[in-house]
Amino acid sequence: MTTKPLRIGMIAGEVSGDILAAALIKEIKSRHPDAIFEGIAGPRMQALGFNTLFEMEELSVFGLVEVLGRLPRLFKVKREVLAHFKQNPPDIFIGVDAPDFNIPIELNLKANGIKTVHYVSPSVWAWRQKRVFKIKKAVDMVLAFLPFEKAFYDEYDVPCRFIGHTMADAIPLEGADKQAAIAELKLDPKQRYVAILPGSRAGEVGLLSASFLETAILLKQRFSDLQFVVPMVNEQRKAQFLAIKQEVAPDLDVIVLDGHAREAMAVADAVLLASGTAALETMLMKRAMVVGYRVKPMTYKIMLRLMKAPFVSLPNLLANKEIVAERLQDDCQPEILADEMAKLLEADNAKLMAHFTELHKLIRCDADKQAADVVLELINDKNNARLKTGK
Template identity: 50%
Template sequence: MGSTLRVALVAGEASGDILGAGLMQALRTQHPAIEFIGVGGPRMQAEGLNSYFPMERLSVMGLVEVLGRLPELLSRRKRLIRTLIEQKPDVFIGIDAPDFTLGVELKLRRAGIKTVHYVSPSVWAWRQKRVFKIREACDLMLTLFPFEAQFYQAHQVPVRFVGHPLANTIPLELDRAAARSTLGLPEQGRVVALLPGSRGGEVGKLGDLFLDAAQLLLRAQPELRFVLPCASPERRVQLEAMLVGRQLPLTLLDGQSHEALAACDAVLIASGTATLEALLCQRPMVVAYRVAPLTYRILKRLVSSAYISLPNLLAGRLLVPELIQDAATPEALAATLLPLLENGTTQTAEFAAIHRSLRLDASTQAAEAVLALIAGQSCS
């Protein structure tokens, strides 16, 4: 492949922009003569992407918000498909955002353009019939986790497990003392990190719950300190209101979730992608989650996975406690976390092994698979 390649990519949110930029760097390292087109954020544009429109126009959260923006999204997708068919890229890569990108992939593949989807939707957990659309839309699925690749292999979808970029970013061993110094925490004594989520709804359901659990933990171990990273200024205001009237030795942080995890001895955490960061930091954790009662009843019928947290999905067993819905009480959270402050090695020993298994240099692996697909080679 000595000639110039034209690679189209579409990312719909900040996490996809980070993945896309890493993939673009790796593709250029392996094939310097390359042109990038599509849609991406500032990181992908810094790597040379000519973005057809601002990535933020695809960043929509919530059913009501999506419905309100649906005409615009459908119009943008239709124009994008038409433009990409005219541009005839050597490959199209949809990065996450499956509700938007899978539709693009399906049309482009039918037009004879090779297609890749990077980051699997949670098809293995719910709405499994989506795999048939994925099989029709994608020449290749790139997954961040091995259990996802196993699912696609079972459904005859070409797939390659590439590892997770965060596993290379986070060291295999963290300096707890340095992290505490950075955050102004005492070097001695135990610290618990509280991570009740990044969205307002999550913090609304879990913030008071986590703070109530922290007060119970403090009664049991009066020397404890707590850190709570705030995902945004809005979340900080929300949490400050919850702290009014409480007497807790707690430090609110602006972001700095990595530093909080590195500094702590154990974590009380909302189910979500932050649990992967806690795993990679090798900190024992208790996972909690609450949703609206009706949503929970619906999800119980739809979700086929035995676990909800990434550590348990990666381990293939109940490695970390999951306290969901009515089981997530302050008393239960505190009682489950206390033993992990004394001895969390059962969790952390397996965390270390999982960390190594994900540390594959995902961007390089993904670039190799994409270039092999363009060349007509096997991508397994």
């Protein structure tokens, strides 16, 4: 008897989701080489043969107010994706992060008898906590990479598996190999480097690049031997950043990289970055960092009212205290950021690195294998139920 290959629907909304999804696809393909994946994907997923219906960039919007102008297009994408999956039902659907887009899709598909997984818990424990009831209706399983997230979901009887993070498995506990990264990027080993990561989305790059570049100017005045490396996720963000640099800091010597974010972190003595998964990656690479972030003023006012968590950056959330400086909104200013970066460049950060190592161990749980196990178990459960009912 022949069996059809597995068909798995997936949607990733940004670079971090592309990384997670690609690792999960590799793990599933190692067990089911003929498995078919389709939905919305980034370049890493597409490199593995993923059939993407739309480019991931379509979903890369941030902020509560900022998304309003994109709503008509987002609704159109959502309608077309839903129509595709209803006409061609997958064995399972996996929404990777992007909760405001994915959870309504999961809710709709689950109502139509399709098993659903949400990979990366939305920050319901931090803000908009009532979303947990919608999540409960929408998914058969939440895959969480922070240990306290499972405890939160357990309170509401939402199926959840703590699996750790794929980057924690991929990155050695000792962190980055600085000399290897310097060699790969063909940089001067005698130089000191600061990595600047202003985000992966257009809105982030637009709001943060000027402040980060002005911070670099101030740092260069204090530390004449510093060189700045700026990895950009794609050509669009690179062009956007260079246009801002031309206005703000035309004479500042900056090495702009096509990708190579991890190597940029590895060569750095300290990292200035936007809040997000990059902060987790920097922690795992064992590099000192300052987190800066800014959104539109109205978005910030709304977020302040809804926010429950005391921190926004993942290292601080994991530690449940501020172990890295996070300077947000009005505090995300060049003078403040430069002062915080200078402290790191002048300090012995051994204690901080030891703390990072302990947090690394906490989320090093063979995430890809665990995630694949859950997905395949849910598919098997569904197939077994069909056999019993004859449907």
